[in-house]
Amino acid sequence: MSLPPHPVALQKLDDGDRSAAHPPADAAPLRPALFIDKDGTLVENVPYNVDPLLLRFMPGAGKALARLQRAGMALIIVSNQSGLARGMFTPAQFARLQQVLLHRLQAEFGVTIDGVEICPHGPDDEGRPTCLCRKPAPGMLIRAAHRHGVDLARSWMVGDTLDDVEAGHRAGSQGILFDSGGETVWRRSPLREPDARFSHWAALADHIEARLGGRLVERALADAP
Template identity: 55%
Template sequence: MTSAFDDLRPEPPRSPAVFLDKDGTLVENVPYNVDPAKLRFTPHAFDGLRALQAAGFKLVVVTNQPGIAFHFFDRASLTRLQRAMEARLAAEGIELAGFYACPHAPAAPRMAGCLCRKPAPGLLHQAAQALHLDLARSWMVGDILDDIEAGQRAGCRSVLLDVGNETVWRMSPLRTPHARCQDLLQAADHILAASCAAPSASALAQETE
């Protein structure tokens, strides 16, 4: 039973998140892959993600998946890959709070109204609404500048994994990352230091070795 006082209760605090691009950031970039057997996580991904999770960040994947629009695979195949990824992460003590994918093709005229394909911020907004996230305290980590723009358009800070996957370098204020790192462990170190949230990710990783 509810009362008039229920509406006066303060909203629970929103959680900070680290939004993660999938291909080239969380896992090695195998174009249009939906085969769990080919799933390989990027170097030091587990250590970086565990440190972020321990510091209170929700971990959310936001990914463009135009292979669905191109009919290279279907949503069910992507979901199977997602479940395999979640199982691998869970075995390492890591929980994904969410997985959000844009199925649209780039520059398709019929998709002119798409708000979810990065560099648009729609996936991050969807996640923030569903998972009760604080975008101003959140970060976007990706391997190309479209990821950086999506994060900053959503109001997040950003880290570019500078691993050679960005080739165009079309720069603008929205496409200028707050930091450049070589892997997810370095990214976690930067995020934790900037957020004053916890000991460095590298230190936490060494404690578990």
Template identity: 50%
Template sequence: MRKAIFIDKDGTLVRNVPWNVDPEYIQLEPYAGEALRLLQNGGYVLVVVTNQGGVAKGYFPESALSAVIRKVDALLAEQGVQLDGFFYCPHDLEGVVSGYAITCSCRKPAPGMMIRAAEELHISLEGSWMLGDILNDVEAGNRSGCRSILVDNGNETEWDLSPLRKPEFIAGNMLEAAEYIINCSGKNRSYGAHISDTDQRFY
């Protein structure tokens, strides 16, 4: 079984441009390429897991995501990084497009995308990590059995807290998260132990 890094797309891997599917506006977040190269060299497979509720809301067709995936692949290739999987959820219960405006098991904070990726790519969830910029990502990772890191770049604004939404570590950027994961390799799981005691959001 392989170990994986599950990566949220918008706001974590690439700059968050709301509802964007135009490849011209897709840019990697700072340190993303360096961070994923470090993790790839550390033996992790790299898998994007992203909510794309714009499909359900009628903002763009599902077919538009093919160009997005190609652009992300191209940007990462320039950094010497290759994704092993790209999973997206096109659903949103508040959407308007028939067939997509449904309750599903894949839209984060549900863990469906990670579970599906684990089955298809022979991944050990217990040995894997979830990286995301909001607590829905953290919850999805924790619910799947991964260890979760919050990349706290200002995109989480609600701070709706529960034990499942508590990250093991809070990183300031992707590279800090990657370095933490590499340093943790082979160590015992210790959920929440590395959150600063001064961070009152989690107490």
């Protein structure tokens, strides 16, 4: 016969459950986020690149991200990296590239990326995801939303393929197509219909800034000295 659980242990478990179900009243409110595809959107697409010297920001990307960060958005990179599954590069090589990318955004534009989500898996023979995270699946966006307190309904995914648009929509967010030539197949469906499309980051930032919730503006005014 096993002993009944100690009452103190029970108490602790109860407390844990309660706080999980009812976050404290002063918990930070959910924020809108920009989910950013890396290759062909944030940086020029160099297939399977892990050489930091070949990193080139898309024109206007750094400035646009700085603006959107000032407007209160969380900035989260979400990137399919099937090169890991294919053995084209190692996790350590990719981590080094990511470190340089984040450092350069900070040093050159004052941009702090709030999160990076990577899918290291490959697609199947027909190009479909074999996991829950490879875009067009929404797994990376949903995981990031939990981690960073993101309001998905007030968020945007931007990427250079319709898979990015679809991932945004599947997560319950808006999907913007960044027209840099990355999309070549143009398989259409309602989920893959972009809410907007841009070929320059400044116009994209204008679009999002104009649509950020009124609540955000009110809060910014309330916080102002």
